[in-house]
Amino acid sequence: MARPVRLGVNVLASGRHDAAWKTLPDAATLSTDIDAFIRIAKVAERGLIDALFLADGPGGLVEESFTRPWRALDPVTLLSGLSQQTDHIGLVATTSTIFGHPYVVARQIASLDHISKGRAAWNIITSQTPVALDAYGLDKGFSQDERYQRAREFAEIVTGLWDSVPQDAVVASGDVFVDERRLRPIDVQGRHFRARGSLSATVPPQGRPVIFQAGQSEDSKAFGARYADALFTGQRTLQGGQKFFADVKALARANGRDPSQLLVMPGLFPILGSTEAEAQRRKADLDAGLDIGFLHGELARHFGLTPDDIPLDRVLPFDLIDRAEPNVPIASRWPRAQILSEARPANWTARQAALSNIIGGHRMVVGTPEQVADDILRWIDGDAADGFNLNIDVQTSGLEDIVDHLIPILQKRGRFRTRYEGRTLRDHLGLARYTDPRDLATRRTGTRD
Numbered sequence: 001m002a003r004p005v006r007l008g009v010n011v012l013a014s015g016r017h018d019a020a021w022k023t024l025p026d027a028a029t030l031s032t033d034i035d036a037f038i039r040i041a042k043v044a045e046r047g048l049i050d051a052l053f054l055a056d057g058p059g060g061l062v063e064e065s066f067t068r069p070w071r072a073l074d075p076v077t078l079l080s081g082l083s084q085q086t087d088h089i090g091l092v093a094t095t096s097t098i099f100g101h102p103y104v105v106a107r108q109i110a111s112l113d114h115i116s117k118g119r120a121a122w123n124i125i126t127s128q129t130p131v132a133l134d135a136y137g138l139d140k141g142f143s144q145d146e147r148y149q150r151a152r153e154f155a156e157i158v159t160g161l162w163d164s165v166p167q168d169a170v171v172a173s174g175d176v177f178v179d180e181r182r183l184r185p186i187d188v189q190g191r192h193f194r195a196r197g198s199l200s201a202t203v204p205p206q207g208r209p210v211i212f213q214a215g216q217s218e219d220s221k222a223f224g225a226r227y228a229d230a231l232f233t234g235q236r237t238l239q240g241g242q243k244f245f246a247d248v249k250a251l252a253r254a255n256g257r258d259p260s261q262l263l264v265m266p267g268l269f270p271i272l273g274s275t276e277a278e279a280q281r282r283k284a285d286l287d288a289g290l291d292i293g294f295l296h297g298e299l300a301r302h303f304g305l306t307p308d309d310i311p312l313d314r315v316l317p318f319d320l321i322d323r324a325e326p327n328v329p330i331a332s333r334w335p336r337a338q339i340l341s342e343a344r345p346a347n348w349t350a351r352q353a354a355l356s357n358i359i360g361g362h363r364m365v366v367g368t369p370e371q372v373a374d375d376i377l378r379w380i381d382g383d384a385a386d387g388f389n390l391n392i393d394v395q396t397s398g399l400e401d402i403v404d405h406l407i408p409i410l411q412k413r414g415r416f417r418t419r420y421e422g423r424t425l426r427d428h429l430g431l432a433r434y435t436d437p438r439d440l441a442t443r444r445t446g447t448r449d
Contacts, residue, residue, distance in 0.1 A: 003380055005415045006230075006263060006387025006429055007407075008051040008092065009044050013037060014069045015398055016269060016360050016391035019289030021069050023394060031072035034081055036395070041082045043396050044089055047403030048417050050428045051090030051121065053212075053232075053389055054079060058099045059132035064359070067291070076108045083116035090425030092121040092212055097154035098128050098147060099136050103195055105154075106161035109209050110201045118205035118424035122158070123212040123232065126151050126220070146192075148219045153190035155211075155227045160186035162208050163436050164198040184438070206426050207434035216244065216334065225251030229431050230263035232389055236338045236363040241266060241384030261431055266379075267362030268388040270372045272401040279366045286393060287355050295354040302336045302358070304328040310350040316343055335361060362391055369405040377415060 013030040014021040021027040030036050041052055054075035064070055075093040083091055091112060095105050105122065113120035126148065128141040142150065169182035185198045213220065213228035216235075224231045225248055235241035244266075249259035271286075273279030292312070300307045304327030310316060321340070328336055335358060342363070343353050357364050365375050379385040392398040410416035426433055 002415060003386065004417065004430070005376060005380055005410055006265060007049050007416070008053045008090075008265060008387070008389040009040070009049055009399065010053050010055060010267065010389050010391045011037065011040055012069065012071065012392075013040075013395060015394040016357075017286045017393040018064075018068050018359060019286050020394040022289045023286070027069060031069045034078075037078060037082060038085045039396055040399060041086050041089065043399050043403055045086050047399075047407050048420060049089060049390075049403075049407075050387070051092050051119075051425060052079070052082065053092040053123065054094055055123075055214075056094040057125070057127060057129060057132060058096050059129060059135040062129065062131050067294075076112055079120075080112055080115055083112070083119065088119070088420040088423070088428075090119045090121055090210070090428055091116055092123050092210075094123040094125055094214075096125050096127070096132070097151040098126055098142065099132060101195075102154045102157035102193055103161065103199075106158040106199055107201065109158070110162055110199060110204045113204035113206055113209045114201060118426070120204070120206070121210035121212055121229075121425055123214060124151065124155065124223075124228070125214050126223075144219060148223055150192040151223055152227075153188065153193045155223075156190070157186065157188050157193055157195045159208065159211075159227070160188065161195070161199040162204060165200075165202045166436075166439070167202045170202060184436075203436075206424050207436070210425050210429065210431065221248050221251060224248060225257070225262060226255050228262065229426075230265055230386075230429065233264065233266050234334070234338060234361045234363075235266040235384070237341045238379060238382055238384050240338075240341055241379060242382060245384050263386040263429060263431075264384075265387045265389050266385050267360075267391055268376070269357050269360060269362045269364040269391040269393070270398075270402065270406070271364065271366045271393050272369055272372060272398070272405060273366075274368065276367050276371065279368065282393070283364075283366050290355070292351070292354065295358065296350065299339070299350060299354045299358055302328070302332040302339065304332075312351040312354070313349055315347050315349055316353060318344060357391075360391060369401075369409050372406055373409040373413070376410070377413070380415075 013036045014024055056071050056075045079091040079093050109120055109122045133141055164184045164186055166182055169179050171179045183198050187196045211228045212230045212232055213224040214232040216233045231248060233244055235244055245264050252259045252262040271279050271283045273282050296307045296312055300310055303321045304324040339353055365372050407416055411418055
């Protein structure tokens with residue numbers, strides 16, 4: 001059978017397009033307006049979408065905060081509120097494994113899973129921006145090896161704590177409420193993190209909340225193949241997506257896992273219109289509100305060049321860009337490669353490249369619902385993705401277009417649900433309920449460890 005399409009929504013109050021807020025009333029309060037987020041959640045759930053995804057980064061105001069509504073609210077707190085306004089849609093909270101302590105995250109995400117009755121997910125990030133380092137009082141960041149060492153220890157503690165209080169340890173009989181013998185306390189003495197004991201909450205409704213992981217480096221893929229249930233990634237070409245997909249499925253298999261239980265969900269930025277021309281006009285109208293000078297400068301920086309080196313309305317000088325590769329900042333290497341993967345075959349001008357969502361990073365598809373549906377299925381059936389994390393141009397009009405026009409096409413083609421058939425996020429994503437191996441041993445022998 002053809003694989004079903006999995007769809008999440010990357011939630012920003014105004015929408016992903018950097019000029020979306022200029023088209024909306026009350027933009028100044030959007031970042032902290034719970035009613036705006038409730039509206040988004042209800043539209044997404046009406047569309048039977050798998051999950052709401054809240055990206056986040058530790059620290060205070062970042063660069064985008066000065067030019068558009070930003071991610072102001074704590075993801076776990078916000079999703080806890082949204083859980084009480086929805087019944088089915090999954091709730092994905094982003095937290096870092098670089099800052100803070102894993103006990104706090106374990107308790108937060110387990111609490112969200114209980115509060116939402118099994119709809120929580122933890123999206124792991126390992127990024128360390130200057131604003132985050134400043135907020136946590138650190139003079140410098142961690143090396144690549146240290147970041148992933150910390151991430152592994154962090155994940156071991158979080159998942160161990162989730163498993164530490166089986167529901168059957170709460171016997172509530174006679175004078176005993178919790179049977180201490182049935183607890184599974186952890187004792188992790190890592191290089192970066194230490195933790196002993198049990199969590200205060202019982203095992204979450206899903207057995208274990210879904211784990212997402214964002215990234216595309218070799219270290220990220222290896223980490224995700226070991227710990228994650230789904231990977232968010234930025235892939236702008238079908239061939240690049242196919243390679244990433246094949247790599248992580250092979251890594252999952254090498255870890256003794258069923259590759260179908262590790263989903264690949266790249267970001268996708270669709271802009272819809274009833275005709276292709278209408279969709280292009282929608283994009284052009286939004287693009288007119290962008291600061292093209294700023295984007296031109298960012299594009300040049302990604303290439304290790306100056307704006308004068310890449311005139312806006314000339315085809316990109318690919319030979320010059322190649323020669324400048326040694327000048328490219330480390331943080332720009334991935335976006336540079338992704339931009340060029342689209343720009344070279346199409347002979348883009350610098351303007352076309354600058355307006356291709358270089359800040360958001362994800363691939364744009366501009367067209368009719370039928371064209372976007374065709375694109376989605378081309379990636380799914382071409383083994384480049386299991387689904388997509390959708391970036392919405394303007395909230396909630398862009399999401400309503402997807403729910404009312406794109407999803408019905410996928411449903412008619414038998415590739416997207418027509419109702420929520422399960423209760424938990426694992427149900428929606430086709431992921432098995434997590435069962436602690438010790439419980440399986442108990443069932444086989446009839447005794448406890």
